[in-house]
Amino acid sequence: MRSLIPFRLRPARHGRQPGFGRAEPPLTRQKVAHDPSPSLWAYRMQRVMLTPYLRAFLRVGLPVLAVAAMAGVYMSGEDRRNSVVQVFTDLREKFQSRPEFMVTLVSIEGSSVELADAVRARLDLNLPQSSFDLDLEAARARVVELDAVKGVELRVRSGGVLSVLITERQPVLVWRQASGLSLVDETGHRVAGLFERADRDDLPLIAGEGADAAAPEALEILAAAGPIAPRIRGLVRMGERRWDIVLDRGQRILLPEDRPVRALERLLALDQAQDMLARDLVAVDLRLPNRPTLRLTTYAMNELRRAKGLQPLPETVETEL
Amino acid sequence: MTDLYQTQRVMRNMRRAAMQRGVIAILDVGTSKIACLILKFDGEARLREVEGVGPMAGQSKFRIIGAATTRSRGVRFGEISVMNETERAIRTAVQAAQKMANVRVDHVIACFSGAEPRSYGLAGEIDLEDNVVTEHDIARVLASCDVPDIGPGREVLHAQPVNFALDHRSGLADPRGQIGNRLACDMHLLSVEDSAIQNLLYCIQRCDLELAGIASSAYVSAISSLVEDEQELGAACIDLGGGATGVSIFMKKHMIYADSVRMGGDHVTADISKGLYIPAADAEKIKTRHGGLFATGMDDREMIELGGESGDWEKDRRRISRTELIGIMRPRVEEILEEARTVLDAAGFDHLPSQQIVLTGGGSQIPGLDMLANRILGQRVRLGRPLRVQGLPQAATGPAFASAVGLCLFAAHPQDEWWDFEVPAERYPARSLRRAFRWFKDNW
Numbered sequence: 013m014r015s016l017i018p019f020r021l022r023p024a025r026h027g028r029q030p031g032f033g034r035a036e037p038p039l040t041r042q043k044v045a046h047d048p049s050p051s052l053w054a055y056r057m058q059r060v061m062l063t064p065y066l067r068a069f070l071r072v073g074l075p076v077l078a079v080a081a082m083a084g085v086y087m088s089g090e091d092r093r094n095s096v097v098q099v100f101t102d103l104r105e106k107f108q109s110r111p112e113f114m115v116t117l118v119s120i121e122g123s124s125v126e127l128a129d130a131v132r133a134r135l136d137l138n139l140p141q142s143s144f145d146l147d148l149e150a151a152r153a154r155v156v157e158l159d160a161v162k163g164v165e166l167r168v169r170s171g172g173v174l175s176v177l178i179t180e181r182q183p184v185l186v187w188r189q190a191s192g193l194s195l196v197d198e199t200g201h202r203v204a205g206l207f208e209r210a211d212r213d214d215l216p217l218i219a220g221e222g223a224d225a226a227a228p229e230a231l232e233i234l235a236a237a238g239p240i241a242p243r244i245r246g247l248v249r250m251g252e253r254r255w256d257i258v259l260d261r262g263q264r265i266l267l268p269e270d271r272p273v274r275a276l277e278r279l280l281a282l283d284q285a286q287d288m289l290a291r292d293l294v295a296v297d298l299r300l301p302n303r304p305t306l307r308l309t310t311y312a313m314n315e316l317r318r319a320k321g322l323q324p325l326p327e328t329v330e331t332e333l
Numbered sequence: 334m335t336d337l338y339q340t341q342r343v344m345r346n347m348r349r350a351a352m353q354r355g356v357i358a359i360l361d362v363g364t365s366k367i368a369c370l371i372l373k374f375d376g377e378a379r380l381r382e383v384e385g386v387g388p389m390a391g392q393s394k395f396r397i398i399g400a401a402t403t404r405s406r407g408v409r410f411g412e413i414s415v416m417n418e419t420e421r422a423i424r425t426a427v428q429a430a431q432k433m434a435n436v437r438v439d440h441v442i443a444c445f446s447g448a449e450p451r452s453y454g455l456a457g458e459i460d461l462e463d464n465v466v467t468e469h470d471i472a473r474v475l476a477s478c479d480v481p482d483i484g485p486g487r488e489v490l491h492a493q494p495v496n497f498a499l500d501h502r503s504g505l506a507d508p509r510g511q512i513g514n515r516l517a518c519d520m521h522l523l524s525v526e527d528s529a530i531q532n533l534l535y536c537i538q539r540c541d542l543e544l545a546g547i548a549s550s551a552y553v554s555a556i557s558s559l560v561e562d563e564q565e566l567g568a569a570c571i572d573l574g575g576g577a578t579g580v581s582i583f584m585k586k587h588m589i590y591a592d593s594v595r596m597g598g599d600h601v602t603a604d605i606s607k608g609l610y611i612p613a614a615d616a617e618k619i620k621t622r623h624g625g626l627f628a629t630g631m632d633d634r635e636m637i638e639l640g641g642e643s644g645d646w647e648k649d650r651r652r653i654s655r656t657e658l659i660g661i662m663r664p665r666v667e668e669i670l671e672e673a674r675t676v677l678d679a680a681g682f683d684h685l686p687s688q689q690i691v692l693t694g695g696g697s698q699i700p701g702l703d704m705l706a707n708r709i710l711g712q713r714v715r716l717g718r719p720l721r722v723q724g725l726p727q728a729a730t731g732p733a734f735a736s737a738v739g740l741c742l743f744a745a746h747p748q749d750e751w752w753d754f755e756v757p758a759e760r761y762p763a764r765s766l767r768r769a770f771r772w773f774k775d776n777w
Contacts (some may be wrong), residue, residue, distance in 0.1 A: 049403075049422060049425040050428050051426065052424070054428075055540070058432070062436060062437035064436075064437075180548055
């Protein structure tokens with residue numbers, strides 16, 4: 013039956029009722045199990061761990077140390093170390109012996125055929141060989157030892173070709189020694205031996221001990237000789253310090269030790285003016301720069317004395333040069 | 334006196350060193366809670382980029398990187414009574430803050446509210462040597478203030494020059510470089526119990542920390558809760574703490590008076606606990622959850638479960654109305670405010686041009702406190718909250734953290750104290766080498 017009371021009588025609300033609004037948390041009386049404060053040592057430990065350097069050490073230093081220690085322990089065994097080294101050696105071997113890096117051919121350029129054969133024999137490479145194993149410096153040193161080779165350039169080209177680019181020495185002089193004839197380049201370096209002077213009669217001749225060392229000077233003298241060049245038989249190095257020019261008809265020009273070209277030019281001037289060398293001379297001595305001396309043949313000397321009204325010299329006075 | 338002078342100088346140097354290192358901790362040792370904030374000083378470069386934000390009296394220089402608060406133990410009336418307990422509580426707070434900041438702090442600036450602060454007004458006057466006021470003259474005029482007998486076992490906590498007068502002109506904040514003949518100064522000196530400082534120092538040293546500064550809680554909570562014009566025009570700040578209520582009066586941006594009432598929120602809790610026969614922890618919860626100061630008809634019907642675990646059904650099922658709770662709380666709050674009124678009257682606050690009063694501290698959160706304070710303290714009362722500083726967690730922005738925030742501002746922008754000036758040469762012992770050195774320095 014419905015109530016007659018138009019509004020619902022509600023009891024006065026006691027506080028907050030369950031289910032009405034937000035439930036109020038009870039007055040908890042939870043016992044604190046332990047002292048919330050840290051112990052003195054825990055507190056100090058935390059402070060120590062917050063020290064910046066220690067933190068940096070723990071973050072970086074310690075892992076590095078640990079890894080290093082583990083690696084050290086692992087590598088302390090001899091066979092383990094060897095096996096690790098072996099693995100790396102094998103890897104390197106495998107990589108270096110790939111066909112891309114193999115050298116199979118030698119191509120020699122810039123030289124005559126005979127020289128190319130000599131160079132090839134001198135290179136003495138065990139082909140095919142990996143370009144990593146190829147010791148180009150040593151090979152180059154071996155090739156340069158050849159007299160006829162002035163310079164050499166070695167380079168590994170693509171396709172496994174070792175290209176050897178050779179610059180040959182050009183002989184400019186023939187050097188006569190007691191042991192035989194040899195060809196010499198402009199620096200005095202030996203190029204090759206020579207059997208007969210007639211084989212290379214286009215080259216001027218030098219002789220004497222140490223003539224090769226002064227080859228540049230000899231070339232200068234020959235270049236300066238100009239008008240008397242056809243008459244020159246050769247140059248003789250005297251006592252490893254100065255040159256004599258030997259002309260045909262047994263004439264000699266004794267050049268001084270220093271500035272021989274200058275002295276020769278003066279002689280040529282004399283010759284041009286007075287046609288001196290065409291006269292009956294044995295030698296022109298230019299060793300003292302301010303006193304050129306002429307040596308006449310016996311006949312000429314006697315003729316001179318006779319012209320002056322003097323007695324001719326006896327035959328025995330003549331000296332051998 | 335010279336002993337404390339040296340101590341304060343050491344602390345000042347330590348604070349400078351800590352600010353150079355960039356990290357300093359703030360410790361508010363209160364009766365109900367201990368708060369620890371960790372400040373990081375990393376320049377004002379980040380804030381400078383924002384349009385219209387200036388240096389803001391130093392509070393943009395730092396940001397808070399760690400904050401922790403813990404229930405205080407062993408502190409009564411704002412003074413340390415059980416050293417071990419307090420030390421542990423400090424350790425808890427510092428550890429939690431360090432953990433949050435993830436940085437280790439070594440220097441701490443602390444404040445406390447009790448220890449019976451007493452204010453003294455000091456006056457000194459000197460004739461200037463040459464007519465321009467130099468820093469040396471300021472040190473001399475500060476030294477010429479006649480120190481009152483502050484009593485045995487008491488120490489000076491703050492000694493701040495409040496006002497300078499040059500000849501007939503008074504109210505100078507900084508007379509340096511000005512010209513005159515006679516320089517006078519007024520100084521405010523706050524003395525506290527020596528033992529309170531010693532206890533605090535001991536506790537902090539036991540935590541492996543170094544004290545880099547110490548301040549009165551009444552002073553620092555006023556720094557954070559009074560806005561700038563209130564500090565300038567004159568206002569009182571009442572810091573309703575747990576065990577003590579600090580009262581400080583500011584005028585022209587200087588504290589001119591400070592005192593504390595040895596009553597606070599803990600007494601309200603104790604009243605509730607005794608009146609209702611419930612444990613203090615429950616009383617605290619009921620106070621914070623249902624407390625108030627003005628009863629209305631609605632409060633008669635709002636019943637509060639007291640609960641209990643005695644096993645006795647009648648006792649465990651007790652309920653009281655909120656009116657009853659208000660009836661217990663209100664007399665005690667009234668008493669606290671009356672005491673504060675007495676303190677303000679004794680300080681001559683009603684003669685000040687501005688009668689602004691700011692209530693702050695954890696106790697100011699009681700609903701209806703502003704209305705009650707209106708009746709007792711006058712019409713110009715407002716509830717103050719501390720200034721917002723960078724990085725402060727939301728949980729620590731309430732008025733209960735006024736003194737902690739104020740201490741941050743104090744650390745970042747300390748006011749000139751007596752010991753920040755050089756000791757004039759006359760004060761050194763007669764045959765001291767330092768005196769001879771100073772004489773040379775001053776005269777050449």
